[in-house]
Amino acid sequence: MPLVEPGRKAPAFSLPDQHGRTHRRKDYADDTPGCTKEACAFRDARPDVKKGKAAARLTYLIGPDGTVARRWDRVKVDGHAAAVLRAVDEL
Numbered sequence: 001m002p003l004v005e006p007g008r009k010a011p012a013f014s015l016p017d018q019h020g021r022t023h024r025r026k027d028y029a030d031d032t033p034g035c036t037k038e039a040c041a042f043r044d045a046r047p048d049v050k051k052g053k054a055a056a057r058l059t060y061l062i063g064p065d066g067t068v069a070r071r072w073d074r075v076k077v078d079g080h081a082a083a084v085l086r087a088v089d090e091l
Contacts, residue, residue, distance in 0.1 A: 059071070
C-alpha cells in the first residue's frame with residue numbers, strides 16, 4: 001500500500017490484532033471518552049511496546065474527519081508517544 005499524505009482521506013482498512021480480532025478504520029472514527037479509554041487499554045495491555053521490545057516504523061494520526069492529520073516515518077520508540085500525543089492535542 002502506498003503512503004498516505006497528510007490532508008488526504010485515510011483509506012479503509014481491516015487488520016487483525018494479536019488476538020485475531022479485526023480492527024477497521026470505521027470503528028475508530030469516534031472522538032469520545034470511550035474511544036480514548038479503549039486506546040489506553042490497548043496501550044496498557046501491550047507492555048512490550050512500552051518497554052521498547054516492539055518497534056513501530058510508521059505511524060498515522062487520523063483525525064475525526066477521517067483524513068490523515070500527520071504521518072511519522074521511520075519511527076523510533078523513545079519520545080514517539082509524546083510526539084503523537086502533542087499532535088492529538090493540536091487536532
